[in-house]
Amino acid sequence: MMAKLEYPSLVRRHFQRENRPDIPTEKTIKAIYNKFLQTGSVHDREQSGRPPSATAEKVEKIVEELTKNPINSIRGVSREVNISKSVVHRTMREVLGYKPYKMHLTQMIYDEDMDLRVEMAELLLPILTDKNND
Known part of the structure; x- marks a missing residue:
């Protein structure tokens, strides 16, 4: 659409005419268009950074411990499987959905x-509605 209309403001007005509820800003439209010109896609690049510390092996140990003792605390699970509390907590929340x-x-x-x-x-x-009881 940006290629047809040339300016981000025109693209935004086009969206407004279609009564769309979530119209992006001109800055966002321009950024997406530039990303498309550079990469040929509007998808984000793959994120670099530290690999996740919750490996499949650790997740399996945590699941096994929770199956064995479902009322165990995060600290208890951490102690039993010898994995840090933060990894156990994150795994339970993000991976297992607890x-x-x-x-x-x-x-x-x-x-x-x-x-x-x-x-x-x-x-x-x-007693509660009586004004003299205050």
């Missing part, structure tokens, strides 16, 4: 309790 949670104990509410709750609410409501 999310942290904290166990909560709750009380079961029985049918008989409902009448007592209504009675207590009826007793407390006038």
Whole structure:
């Protein structure tokens, strides 16, 4: 589209006429166009950097330990498989899709309790709405 319309502002106006909700800025349009001219593609280049520390072997060890003891903590798993806590945590979140949670104990509410709750609410409501009680 940039090749046809020549200027990023014209491309942006074209998108606006089509009522698109997420119109890129002129700077973004120009950057994408220049990237296309240089590389022949709009895809990002492959990222360089440090290789991931969570190898397939480490992931397998973590999964095995969690299968064996599913209520184990990150520190416990880290200690058992001799892998750093940060690698265990990242693997559990990003690779295995686990999310942290904290166990909560709750009380079961029985049918008989409902009448007592209504009675207590009826007793407390006038006290809470009374202006002289502040």
